[in-house]
Amino acid sequence: MKQKKYLPYVLILPTFIFVTVFTVWPTFLSLYKSFFKQRLNIARFREPVFYGIKNYTQLFQNPEFINVLKNTLIYVLGTVPLTVLAAFIFAQMLNNKFKGIGYFRLAFFHPSIIPMVSAATIWMFFLTPDYGLFNSALTFLGYSGPQNWTANPNLALFAVMIIAFWKNAGYYMIFYLAGLQNLPTNIYEAARLDGAGYLRTTFAITLPLLKRSTLFISTIAFISAFQTIDHIFVLTKGGPSGRSTVLLYYLWQTRFENLNIGKASTITVILIVTLLAFTLSNIMLSEKKEPNNE
């Protein structure tokens, strides 16, 4: 009897220890350090000095940081909804039986198995001015605008967003595809007998039934949008003039280039709070709309 009571705790103990040591503890450490001024490259600030909430106020008064937040917002809102939508459309397209389906599934999915650094390197070639594949294709389609994607102040962020979309849409598609293949076929038959068209079926049946998939996909897409910056390292280094610097890249610069531990911890806290707020509100919203989901 006693054993039964403790068993669940024993079972979660290893995970609990790992999460505590590698996630919870560093989070609290960051929170703690965010109240100190500590700079590794200044002898007198190498040891932390209490700084109150100045790290926070200074960051939010710094136009550069505001610009970083703006870039991050554009990046996340520009990539996540579109990628998830495309994933859904691709999954619908590929959830049919036709000749050569394997080829198309591979075509959509393959970018997600390439490491982001390699993907960015491939795109660096695509985006080369004058003779890059992307520019050649656009020129063929009648585009005559600027070609210098990664160094143009108005295009750099857009260029890295294109790569994120290309890289992730196929990956999220797999989750939708798995969801679609688990849906009961009899409902669709009933809908068809009732005369429901494609749109009606999609909005009244498919989407509501895939709500859990959408919740999961949008959550991981959102988190990944904040956490993937490899392509920015390869293609733009946050430039030109900071136009493609997003929050995590700025965090890296602050920590490893400016050696500013206090500010870096503060940015970490801001990042974690943002991710938590989104994830929780996403879950709460979707649970609220679905009172009888059991």
Added chain:
Amino acid sequence: MKKTLIMFLLLTLVVTGGLFANGKKETAPAASAAPAAVKKAEPVSFEIYYPVAVDAPIAKILNGYIKDFQAQYPNITVKPVFSGGYGDVKTAVQTTFEGGGKAPAMAVMLATDLYDLINSDYIVPLDSLLSTIPDKTAYLNDIFPSFLQNSKYDGKIWSLPFQRSAVVMYYNKDLFKAAGLTAPDSWDSLAADAQKLTIKGKRWGIEWPSGWPYWLFQPLAIGAGQNIIGDSDTTVYFNNPKVIDAVKFYISLSKKYHATPAGVQGSWGAAPTNFAKGSTAMIVHSTGSLTGIIKQANFDVGVMPIPGKVKGTYASVPGGGNFYILKGTPKAEQEAALKFAYFVTQPKYAADFSTKTGYIAVRKSAYNEPEMKAYLAKVPQAADTRDVLKYAGKELSLQNLGQVRNIFHKYLQAAYNGTMTPEAAMAQAQKEADASLKDFK
């Protein structure tokens, strides 16, 4: 069944706990081995972190040198850790120090990282270690002075140059000859030549990458008469009228002469190929690209320093990585590491490294080695890469380098892209750089 499961889980915990404990224990004997290892014959082994993200089989070359070194010093074992680029090595060193791990005895990091590494208390000065080598003065005098510039601080020597390069201009001699032009010797002739060699839609006169712009910009500033950095480690000259002049000249190459693409050019990777296949007549790039360019180009490749503003003046700036010895490692390991650095910078190895990688040999006498002479007979441009050092100023290196460099990049690119005027951009860069250096004065 449940009992077995619980037992299994507890066992897993004990095992993983043991792993952690072992991890900590591992560092203990190494630290206590220090006094014992002072005696010469005692076996000693040390780690070296080395960046390999360059255009040459560095790991293979280095492993060969290590083999030779160990044959001469059988009691020393060198354990190389090859990883990523310069930034990755620096990050690895930082995280090792702050995580309380055992740092390697030696690492190759950028020559310009000097101040950050001293302030962070990661490195040791080499003066006392250097006094153990037989020909200290002759050795240091034989290293090209412009390579040693970024090694000195506070009257001490903190690093030894090894994997070094410089900014040069590559030009297509065949195209120049066909157009009846000679190599440019001033900004005016550079711009005029570039303009003449441009064929709209087919060939650019010059490509000057600016995705990570400070390095390739510095020769322009030096050529205008004012480097962006001076002797002080907390002063920059971003808003000096001569520096602004240099920014304007870069912009004029596209705006006035239409001889290069407009705006910031993220073409670092593509430029050597563009040059080698003839789609641009000149490029400004690293000496490190020489081997690749010679291999690809089917025309006579010219290598020269960047022409200055005044006729007959030239400029360049060095780059690349140095050996640093890290704090917290036992004295015996540090001594062994210095021996290794000394060994691989012997003329024979410096020459070998240069011919195999395209880097400039760090020692003058390396150019007297038979192997080097044979190489120069085949690739005379390699002597030109060495000769640009005569015109080289100091590479941007000062307190708070990372932040100051980012500020400069931001506003230099704003000027290049036309979102700010050169005057306004450089004034703002100066203001922000000064503010970021306030805590360092």
